Amino acid sequence: MLSSFRSVLPKSLHKTSVRLASTGSVKMSVREALNSAMAEEMDRDDDVFIIGEEVAQYNGAYKVTKGLLDRFGERRVIDTPITEMGLTGIAVGAALKGLKPIVEFMSFNFSMQAIDQVVNSAAKTYYMSGGTQKCQIVFRGPNGAAVGVGAQHSQDFSAWYGSIPGLKVLSPFSSEDARGLLKAAIRDPNPVVFMENELIYGDVFDVSEEALDVDYLCPFTAKIENEGTDITIVTYTRNVEFCLTAAEMLDKQYGVSAEVINLRSIRPMDVDAIIKSVKKTNHLITVESTFPAFGVGSEICAQIMETEAFDYLDAPVQRVTGADVPTPYAKELEDFAFPDPDIITTACKKVLSME
Incomplete structure (x- = not known):
């Protein structure tokens, strides 16, 4: 199991993420858990791709997508200009055509620039089409206040998006949460808003051997x-x-x-x-x-x-x-x-x- 887990991580993450605990679990940061979840799902399904600002060459604003460009190439890890409205519209359109985008917002505060695409285009299309047109897409990134970033960058949008029929809204705490929930979100046929907290990206948790399995999906339960x-x-x-x-x-x-x-x-x-x-x-x-x-x-x-x-x-x-x-x-x-x-x-x- 450990060797197979190593294979999905960029080499730069191997040293910090695979130290075995006495229980047989693995020590992993939330950042590494998210990274490994996306890598495994991109390995599993060629329709899954990542799109966002600085997700490729810069390895993500918070290094969550570190190493994925080198592994999967520019076709599947796509840097965009600073235009949430544009990149989200492209991703929603791709999802409507059968692809499975992962949209990274540098902050969910910036998702307000793309609120129409998320709420009107992604969330409502399946219902309004009478169940004939699905939109399988994940919107992910840091949500809520960090430290010293001011009022315009410190909002928690859990209740905002949670009020919209057609969306699923997830908010992980531990590395096991992050890994299992993100994999489940990517495979879910519905649009999923995946809200992380940047202050815990570097926090390290035990991840059980069960949760390291490539097909482990965390249920959407408490x-x-x-x-x-x-x-x-x-x-x-x-x-x-x-x-x-x-x-x-x-x-x-x-x-x-x-x-x-x-x-x-x-x-x-x-x-x-x-x-x-x-x-x-x-x-x-x-x-x-x-x-x-x-x-x-x-x-x-x-x-x-x-x-x-x-x-x-x-x-x-x-x-x-x-x-x-x-x-x-x-x-x-x-x-x-x-x-x-x-x-x-x-x-x-x-x-x-x-x-």
């Missing part, structure tokens, strides 16, 4: 990252890390057992997993690094209100979100604008009537 009995914390992408830290703090300081759910898929949302957990813990908070209004947490609250889970709640659901302001540029203010483990812990204590 994953329980930490089992608990007292309160449910639902989150996605980088905030999973903060929620796990908060769960550890709650356990050590207060003896509170928190269940942390990693959504992984924003649409379809695994509401059943949330309901099952709430029935066990009777308390719920949601955590996201975005504006409070009309967000993923708001949708979860509505789903809980409209299902049998509401009858199991012993306290109102608490949403933990970013501040309701354009993201500040100043580092000190930016730090105050988004959740951290202390804020998450405080929200849990409030729901549990501990303060």
